[in-house]
Amino acid sequence: MSSQQRTSWNVQSSTMAQSAHNPIRQIVDKLKLDPQATKSFISLSVGDPTIFGNFNIDSSANDAVIRQLQTFKHNGYPPAHGTVDARNAVATMVTCPEAPVTADDVLLTNGCSGALDICFNVLGNPGNNILLPRPGFSLYGSLATIRGMESKYYDLLPEENWQIDLKHMESLIDEKTCAILVNNPSNPCGSVYSKEHLQAILAVAAKHHVPIIADEIYCDLVFKGNTFYSMASLTTEVPILSVGGLAKKWLVPGWRVGWIVVHDRHHILDAVREGLLNLSQVVLGPNSVIQAALQDILHHTPETFYQETIEQLEKNTKLSMDAVSKIPGLKPVQPQGAMYMMVGIELEKFKDIGSDVEFSQKLLAEESVLCLPGECFTYPNFIRIVITPTVDRLEEAYKRMAEFCDRHTK
């Protein structure tokens, strides 16, 4: 026993834990429902399509999981980065002549969040910086902070369908930049980038030799007139870690299956590949039963399921655009995919609302409707609407929002 014997308890939370934060929680915790409220609560705030019961996984995928469960063969530990069969299922889904991959290029992870966590950890050291979209999904900033990395935000331009301000993005790159994160289609913007825009982003990455983390969790959830291009399919030069998962396209966020696909034609990422494997071995990836069903889920879900999901999202988006663009003081930006709509608040038209947080606070208190303020996505003066509720809930929410804005505008 050392002479410095402890004489009392003093157990602290680590500095890493202290730096961990979820800005959405911090902001949402300040928003309070009126306990006396008589109106039913409508949440347009959570990006979980299953909440309202109108978006459901295809029954064939459920059956596939049940079948695998009943074999009694998938109750043990799978390999840390996923079974060969499950990795192969992802590889054969995403491979294409422009960006060929095999099971060796795939790691399975605990949801897409788990994939992002591993990507940030493998590319960034404390003191590095990473380029993130503004507005953007708040997890990115949280992951950078706990890793001791600086988040440098590049601007998205609402008047140009949220395309990246490429000059601004390029101006942020320096010798400490470890990656550029690109989220397409986007949460919270619902934007879908054209091939030309993605190529222009890749040209900046190539010029400065910076790898890309492509968050493509909303892949294929695009509306008529738009096409989803994976970033990897548009370059042979820039190394890309592409992340995705079952959460959105297959509507099962709770199943916690995500993946990283390594696209690296020129062996630039050899050390990173080894690092990815090391990191994946610290905490095992997704559960074995869903992995066993992955081949069926990814390759045998009927095409009609995907079409119906998009049709419903598109219908809800149209309804939302029509209703919100008529509300005084609000300016929605047309989404092209995903599950979200950003709405600008013309604060100068309001007599007693000074910020997006105050807008959300008062809307919740007076109308029992919850939307996340843009502050949650480092983008003040906007709110984000999740467009997955049922039509009747959306209509009711927009009716209340219109009454609210009528009362509060000059």
Ligand SMILES: Cc1ncc(COP(=O)(O)O)c(C=O)c1O
């Ligand atoms: C852009 C984006 N990336 C990643 C994720 C995380 O997905 P998962 O639920 O698979 O962890 C989300 C979830 O909302 C998201 O919106």
